Amino acid sequence: MADIVIDRVVKEFGSFRALQEVSLTVRDGEFVALLGPSGCGKTTLLRIIAGLEKQNAGRVVIGGRDVSDLAPRRRGLAMVFQNYAVFPHMTVFENVAFGLRMQKAPQAEVKRKVERAASLLHIDSYLDRYPAKLSGGQRQRVAVARALAVEPAVLLMDEPLSNLDALLRLEMRTELKAVLREAGTTTIYVTHDQTEAMGLADRIAVMYGGKIDQIGTPLEVYATPATRFVGGFLGSPPMNFIKVRCAQGMARIGEAAVPCPPADGELELGLRGEDASLDPGGSGIPFDVRVVEPMGSHLLLTGSIDGQLARIVAPPTAHVTAGERVALTVDPSRLTWIDGATGRALARA
Amino acid sequence: MPARTSWIPYALIAPSVVFLGAFFLIPLVQTIWLSFSAGDELSLANYERMVNDLNFSLAVRNTFLLTLVVVPVQVVLALAMATMVSKLEKGRDIALWILTIPLGISDLAAGLAWLALLQNTGYLNSALYALGLIPGPVGWLSQETPWSLFFAIAAAEVWRATAIVLVILIAGLQLIPKEFSEAAEIFGARPWTRFRRITLPLLKPSLQSALILRTVLAFEVFAVVYALGGRNFPVLAGEAYTWQNENQNYGVAAAYAVLIMAISLAATAVYLRVLRTRPEQLP
Numbered sequence: 001m002a003d004i005v006i007d008r009v010v011k012e013f014g015s016f017r018a019l020q021e022v023s024l025t026v027r028d029g030e031f032v033a034l035l036g037p038s039g040c041g042k043t044t045l046l047r048i049i050a051g052l053e054k055q056n057a058g059r060v061v062i063g064g065r066d067v068s069d070l071a072p073r074r075r076g077l078a079m080v081f082q083n084y085a086v087f088p089h090m091t092v093f094e095n096v097a098f099g100l101r102m103q104k105a106p107q108a109e110v111k112r113k114v115e116r117a118a119s120l121l122h123i124d125s126y127l128d129r130y131p132a133k134l135s136g137g138q139r140q141r142v143a144v145a146r147a148l149a150v151e152p153a154v155l156l157m158d159e160p161l162s163n164l165d166a167l168l169r170l171e172m173r174t175e176l177k178a179v180l181r182e183a184g185t186t187t188i189y190v191t192h193d194q195t196e197a198m199g200l201a202d203r204i205a206v207m208y209g210g211k212i213d214q215i216g217t218p219l220e221v222y223a224t225p226a227t228r229f230v231g232g233f234l235g236s237p238p239m240n241f242i243k244v245r246c247a248q249g250m251a252r253i254g255e256a257a258v259p260c261p262p263a264d265g266e267l268e269l270g271l272r273g274e275d276a277s278l279d280p281g282g283s284g285i286p287f288d289v290r291v292v293e294p295m296g297s298h299l300l301l302t303g304s305i306d307g308q309l310a311r312i313v314a315p316p317t318a319h320v321t322a323g324e325r326v327a328l329t330v331d332p333s334r335l336t337w338i339d340g341a342t343g344r345a346l347a348r349a
Numbered sequence: 350m351p352a353r354t355s356w357i358p359y360a361l362i363a364p365s366v367v368f369l370g371a372f373f374l375i376p377l378v379q380t381i382w383l384s385f386s387a388g389d390e391l392s393l394a395n396y397e398r399m400v401n402d403l404n405f406s407l408a409v410r411n412t413f414l415l416t417l418v419v420v421p422v423q424v425v426l427a428l429a430m431a432t433m434v435s436k437l438e439k440g441r442d443i444a445l446w447i448l449t450i451p452l453g454i455s456d457l458a459a460g461l462a463w464l465a466l467l468q469n470t471g472y473l474n475s476a477l478y479a480l481g482l483i484p485g486p487v488g489w490l491s492q493e494t495p496w497s498l499f500f501a502i503a504a505a506e507v508w509r510a511t512a513i514v515l516v517i518l519i520a521g522l523q524l525i526p527k528e529f530s531e532a533a534e535i536f537g538a539r540p541w542t543r544f545r546r547i548t549l550p551l552l553k554p555s556l557q558s559a560l561i562l563r564t565v566l567a568f569e570v571f572a573v574v575y576a577l578g579g580r581n582f583p584v585l586a587g588e589a590y591t592w593q594n595e596n597q598n599y600g601v602a603a604a605y606a607v608l609i610m611a612i613s614l615a616a617t618a619v620y621l622r623v624l625r626t627r628p629e630q631l632p
Contacts, residue, residue, distance in 0.1 A: 073535065073539070085528035085529055087547065089626075150537075
């Protein structure tokens with residue numbers, strides 16, 4: 001077991017700065033997801049931790065040991081690749097055993113550990129098959145078993161579920177969480193899928209433009225985003241941002257007024273679609289409904305607030321028709337206030 | 350697929366079938382017939398004459414010796430070169446281009462170039478003489494120096510034809526996703542282990558192609574040998590040439606040609622069997 005300290009890591013590809021002084025601490029046994037859109041630097045950061053890529057500046061410390069200049073095999077970690085990288089010319093057994101063989105473990109120990117990892121991932125019955133005979137989901141299990149068989153202090157995962165179909169992804173996600181909880185391995189998990197990050201991680205580091213915009217528990221980054229990007233990237237539908245003017249502690253939206261923090265200039269009101277409730281006949285924030293989409297578990301309403309696009313989640317039984325103007329009430333404590341110029345959230349009262 | 354279009358594939362391959370038939374199959378059958386006939390009847394006379402010829406066992410020995418030395422050296426060199434070239438970040442194309450220049454030179458021209466280096470008044474002797482290492486011209490390519498002649502021919506063949514192996518292996522290396530090697534690295538494999546346990550097995554299909562091509566061509570070696578050693582170093586294809594042109598005996602020449610073909614087919618069969626990749630082990 002080990003903690004990971006990433007200390008002001010910089011990575012440049014030519015003149016492009018892929019990582020700008022990224023720092024991150026992962027506690028022993030913690031599961032941290034690096035979440036962000038493609039090109040945000042999350043995979044580059046993971047590869048630097050693995051040692052497959054060399055940083056231009058900064059340090060990587062694993063378990064108190066500076067591994068910045070060490071070869072990958074000396075870092076004491078295991079990795080699961082996006083396309084599995086399961087060796088096609090070896091049986092499932094030999095794939096799972098690969099790390100142990102490299103450590104020159106005795107045959108009895110190899111057998112015991114391979115069988116344990118295989119039963120954990122439910123691949124015991126395929127051990128003498130070749131990967132080409134397996135489905136995508138089974139190959140994924142082999143890749144995870146290969147990583148867990150060496151009982152690594154640190155497990156790195158690079159979009160391990162992205163090649164699976166939606167149903168299998170959900171199934172593997174649940175299983176992965178259970179397996180990793182049991183193993184207690186410090187895990188860094190790269191994904192662009194917010195539901196994966198929310199479901200799996202103890203903490204999420206949301207990355208954008210080569211920086212970590214915010215790091216926190218799933219609930220924190222969801223409910224109290226640090227930037228406009230984080231609010232817009234997490235959640236389905238994404239957070240609504242309504243430009244308002246704030247005067248004497250009150251922001252006027254149509255006929256309604258909402259208390260706002262003291263600030264100069266333009267503010268944006270960040271509102272989660274499910275944090276607004278319909279107030280029939282009330283005098284709340286006016287919302288002009290343009291499209292009503294029944295999603296089964298809820299109604300997704302798309303329309304505008306004060307002429308700006310917004311999406312609101314309503315109970316499935318609500319009576320709303322397109323073209324209608326409804327009133328919304330909001331809990332001021334659940335609102336996020338964004339500085340229009342910097343895109344950063346204002347400190348909460 | 351609708352039935353009425355079923356003739357289209359056959360029509361499309363017909364020209365090449367006709368071409369192969371006219372310029373390959375018919376001459377092949379004729380050659381085999383020629384080798385097994387004396388006058389108008391079937392006979393092994395040509396083969397008897399071939400086997401009993403003074404140069405025959407020498408030619409067989411030399412051809413096999415040359416193949417057994419040249420092909421492994423070429424594969425090892427090409428593997429090393431391919432690994433290095435594929436690791437280059439800059440100038441990969443120019444390095445590959447330079448390394449493949451010998452491929453563009455005809456084998457006779459290559460033989461003549463090496464002759465200019467190694468003959469009595471050649472560059473090698475001039476250089477050794479200028480350095481005071483030899484008192485006068487030394488014959489490297491004569492009948493009295495069979496081993497230096499052999500190594501000269503082997504060197505010329507290695508220089509001339511390693512690049513074709515290199516090209517095939519580089520193409521093969523590019524087909525191996527780099528994640529395999531990276532995964533092996535993460536799980537503790539050193540560079541040599543990665544090469545042996547990951548790259549080499551995954552390169553097997555390309556190695557097989559390269560070996561078949563190079564071995565078949567090595568059994569047909571002729572022009573380089575002819576330029577450097579003439580008949581001082583008899584080889585199978587050279588004997589076929591001598592019987593055809595100098596002795597005007599087409600039957601024995603045909604017997605040599607059939608022998609070379611049989612050896613090549615046997616070697617190919619061995620490679621196909623020994624280096625086969627089972628379908629379930631393909632990436």
